[in-house]
């Protein structure tokens with residue numbers, strides 16, 4: 001059978017998947033085309049992977065044009081999920097875990113020659129990935145000089161080790177010990193510290209996986225003071241709570257172990273509110289899965305449970321259901337926080353993140369009236385668990401188009417190995433605009449050095 005039990009169809013298999021062959025021309029008709037600041041009922045015409053035209057009643061005479069009827073559905077940009085063998089375009093950020101001249105030079109090469117425009121610094125994971133303030137400062141300065149965005153995993157790694165020791169001493173060795181050992185105050189402390197160091201260096205900062213009210217409020221305070229700080233919540237932090245970590249079944253409890261931890265009930269709703277008002281700007285997946293065998297490494301000691309949860313194929317559906325379906329955000333906000341903001345921050349807008357003439361044809365068609373149900377038995381990840389097990393909701397992505405190729409349709413991933421292209425992301429995105437001017441203002445504000453008469457005068 002050319003369609004496997006997982007629902008994947010490899011187009012290079014030579015088998016007939018029952019799917020249409022790739023067209024170079026696609027006309028999407030009658031849908032509501034949504035961009036971050038505007039929506040309209042319109043057709044979208046795509047040729048060779050690029051959007052050539054957006055407007056009402058587009059007429060095409062060409063042969064071999066695939067017509068996709070999107071009447072009653074939403075047509076939205078840049079859905080970077082569903083990637084298996086990368087059928088979607090992608091980019092990378094790199095992590096900096098040590099500091100010397102070679103690392104500094106490598107960062108230059110990565111930005112100049114390889115299209116990397118962001119670097120992640122871990123303030124936690126002591127003994128492996130963690131950076132101290134000294135290294136973080138060097139990294140922030142280097143990022144600024146290169147026009148690359150520094151990102152932080154914000155938890156106080158030294159205090160986390162202390163918290164872990166406290167739990168083990170209390171005989172708390174199960175997954176609940178993970179949340180108890182690294183409470184929100186440690187996330188807030190590191191978030192505040194990174195924000196203040198970024199302010200001291202005068203560079204923009206991106207805080208990944210914001211999980212708590214406490215950390216979010218540090219970001220809100222900095223933004224209110226005019227600092228350029230981007231806060232990214234992830235879908236698990238928006239809709240789950242930490243009660244799962246107390247589940248009596250280790251296999252279930254351990255699948256919710258991630259860092260910073262999923263917080264008590266109430267944090268998710270507050271993060272959603274911050275997202276709807278713009279305090280937090282975009283939603284990530286932080287997709288990092290381990291199967292139940294891997295999670296079981298920490299059966300007797302929560303410190304050994306590998307950190308991470310799924311979210312890649314769930315993000316769009318969960319977010320639609322939790323925030324658009326409930327009326328908290330508009331469909332245009334949804335496009336902004338899932339797509340456009342990301343493309344702008346990482347400096348690839350409007351090639352990505354919009355349905356405009358000349359943009360890449362990366363498009364989803366979402367049916368707001370269709371419902372979904374999530375389960376490890378039906379998801380496309382190879383993991384045997386899913387943190388959204390049994391979750392149902394409204395809003396389903398029915399078609400995904402990547403650079404003009406239909407890669408997802410009718411629940412089947414029509415994998416085109418290699419069709420997803422690595423996207424080089426240029427430095428000095430919009431967050432760097434005007435930094436030179438504020439640097440100059442700072443220098444002129446110093447009124448120093450003061451010229452003093454020498455003692456001999």
Ligand SMILES: NC(=O)NCCC(=O)O
Pocket residue numbers: 153209257258259260286288307308309
């Ligand atoms: N977030 C998490 O627990 N896993 C992914 C790795 C990281 O960013 O910490």
Ligand SMILES: [Zn+2]
Pocket residue numbers: 153208209259
């Ligand atoms: Zn992280």
